[in-house]
Amino acid sequence: MAKYDALETYLRSLAGDTVRLTFDEINKILPTRLPRSAYEHPPFWSNTEVGSSHVWADAWQGAGWRTVGHNLEQQYVEFRRFAAGPSGELQDHAQPLIEEDAVASGPIARDATRNEDRRNTSEDRQLASIWTRRGQQKFRGRLLRAYGSVCAVSGSTVEPLLEAAHIVPHALETNYAVTNGLLLRADIHTLFDLHLIAVDADGRVSVTRSLEWTEYAQFRGRRLVALPVDQAERPSPEQLKRHHNLFIAREEALDDEAPKTSRDELSCRPD
Structure with missing residues (x-):
């Protein structure tokens, strides 16, 4: 199992749509600690296209999550669950695809x-x-x-x-x-x-x-x-x-x- 597969498995197991994980918590999930760049370089926590060379971003996006915020000083990252739409684009679970007020009955x-x-x-x-x-x-x-x-x-x-x-x-x-x-x-x-x-x-x-x-x-x-x-x-x-x-x-x-x-x-x- 690749290092970041453990993070993907953990995120898949969560029931909610948002979660904040500290770097220490992530280190407990992974078989080895996060690399130095996770602590020093904000782009490490960027979302990328799934299948890119950034296996760590593939892990959370493959589980249906994206990063929505992070703080290197306080050492935490925030994730929000997303889902693939009919054309493959990611859609935020927190936002309904169709507003109920705009839909007639039936x-x-x-x-x-x-x-x-x-x-x-x-x-x-x-x-x-x-x-x-x-x-x-x-x-x-x-x-x-x-x-x-x-x-x-x-x-x-x-x-x-x-x-x-x-x-x-x-x-x-x-x-x-x-x-x-x-x-x-x-x-x-x-x-x-x-x-x-x-x-x-x-x-x-x-x-x-x-x-x-x-x-x-x-x-x-x-x-x-x-x-x-x-x-x-x-x-x-x-x-x-x-x-x-x-x-x-x-x-x-x-x-x-x-x-x-x-x-x-x-x-x-x-x-």
Whole structure:
């Protein structure tokens, strides 16, 4: 069982829709203690898309919960139960999907209201998708101009392979400012989104240890090779730090697994 599976199991067992857990309480639930980043980096407690590289967020979201607040000084985190709607989106249990006052009496009227609600929701999603697509195209255009069509990490100038990467993901924050972006080659963009590659606030590249024996290890410790000439368009140090903190949290999660692996390997060695 992975470390954070214990937290998922615990949250699934709760009867209520809200809960506040102290870090000490979570440490008692987990087989080993929370990593240092949970105490020092607020992004550790961010919600992410299920199936991301953040296995700790997958644990509570997989159980149907999301974080709604935390306090590093007082060392606690607040969770609220959510449920997947008909299209897979998360919906707050605390808010009814249909207000009773708006529904006429009788099952036919209620069904009509539900159908209208689904139709409006579908139209809203389509409009949101259109605006997101248009925003992304303009975002890439601005980054291509700002970075001179050069990948900030690799220096690649093959423009069809260059993509606009959000530093703070669009799913967490709608921000198409050039300062919240990096122009990256497609493969590096993927690794950046997975927090396998990151850039610290000083513009130095970090690469996960899991890519140690790959061609990407060459970028570790390098400064960005391309930056906008206009200082006002350069990536925000605060946004880079926020992304880099999640990279650190993921690396520390790997550290949690390392001792167990080492013990298992040692137990299998012949005398």
